[in-house]
Amino acid sequence: MAPIRRSYLPVFTSLMILVMLAILTEQHGTKREGLTLLLRFSARMSFLLFVLWLSLPAVARLSARLPGLLAAEPHLLISFALAHTIHVAVIFYAASQGYFAQITERELLVTGGGGGGAYLMIVLMGLTALRSASRARAILRGVGTIYVWLVFLNSYVSRLREGDSFGGAGIAALFIAAALALAAWRVRRQAPNARTASA
Ligand code: HEM
Numbered sequence: 001m002a003p004i005r006r007s008y009l010p011v012f013t014s015l016m017i018l019v020m021l022a023i024l025t026e027q028h029g030t031k032r033e034g035l036t037l038l039l040r041f042s043a044r045m046s047f048l049l050f051v052l053w054l055s056l057p058a059v060a061r062l063s064a065r066l067p068g069l070l071a072a073e074p075h076l077l078i079s080f081a082l083a084h085t086i087h088v089a090v091i092f093y094a095a096s097q098g099y100f101a102q103i104t105e106r107e108l109l110v111t112g113g114g115g116g117g118a119y120l121m122i123v124l125m126g127l128t129a130l131r132s133a134s135r136a137r138a139i140l141r142g143v144g145t146i147y148v149w150l151v152f153l154n155s156y157v158s159r160l161r162e163g164d165s166f167g168g169a170g171i172a173a174l175f176i177a178a179a180l181a182l183a184a185w186r187v188r189r190q191a192p193n194a195r196t197a198s199a
Contacts, residue, residue, distance in 0.1 A: 007075055021042065059184075115151065125141060
C-alpha cells in the first residue's frame with residue numbers, strides 16, 4: 001500500500017473529528033449534556049493534536065532518526081489549528097443554542113478574552129506553518145506555544161479541581177510534551193556550535 005502523504009494529515013484528522021462529532025450528536029442530541037459532550041470532545045481532539053505536535057517532532061529530533069516525523073511537523077501544526085477551529089465552531093453552535101445564557105459578563109470577558117487570544121495565536125501559527133523559518137515566525141511560535149500551553153494547563157487544572165481525573169492525565173501529558181520540546185529545542189540550539197567545534 002502506498003504511504004499516506006503527510007500533507008493529507010490535516011484533512012484526515014479534521015474529517016475524523018467531524019464524523020465523530022456527527023456520531024456523538026446523533027447519539028446524545030443537542031440538549032445541554034449533548035453540547036457539553038461536543039465541547040469536551042472537540043477540545044480533547046485539539047489537545048491531543050497539540051501534544052502530538054509538541055512531542056513527535058521533538059522525539060524525532062532527539063533520536064536523530066525518524067526524519068519523516070520531523071517533516072510532518074508543519075502538518076501536525078495545521079491539523080491542530082483546524083481541530084481547534086472545530087472547537088471554536090462548536091462553541092458558536094452551543095452559544096446559538098443558549099448554552100452560555102447563564103454565564104456572567106465577567107466570565108464571558110475572561111473566557112472570551114483568554115480563549116479568543118489563544119485561538120488567534122493558533123490561527124497565526126497554523127497559517128505560517130509552511131512558511132520558511134524567520135525571526136518573526138520563531139517569536140510567534142515561542143510566545144504562541146507558551147500561551148496556548150498555559151491555557152490548556154489552566155483548563156485541566158480546573159477539571160482536576162472539579163474532581164475529573166482526566167484533568168490529571170491532561171496535566172501530565174502537557175508536562176511530558178513540554179519537557180520533550182524543551183530538550184529538542186536545546187539540541188537544535190547547540191547543533192551549530194557542535195558543528196563549529198568539530199570543524
Ligand atoms: C474562545 C473561547 C473559548 C470558549 C468560550 C470555550 C468554551 C469551552 C467550554 C464551554 C468547554 C466545556 C466545559 C465543560 O466541560 O463543561 C470547553 C472545554 C475545553 N476547552 Fe474551550 N473554549 C474556548 C477556547 C479554548 C481554548 C483557546 C483552549 C485551549 C487552547 C480551550 C481548551 C479547552 C479544554 C482543554 C477543554 C476541556 C476538555 C476536556 O474536558 O477534556 N478552549 N471550552
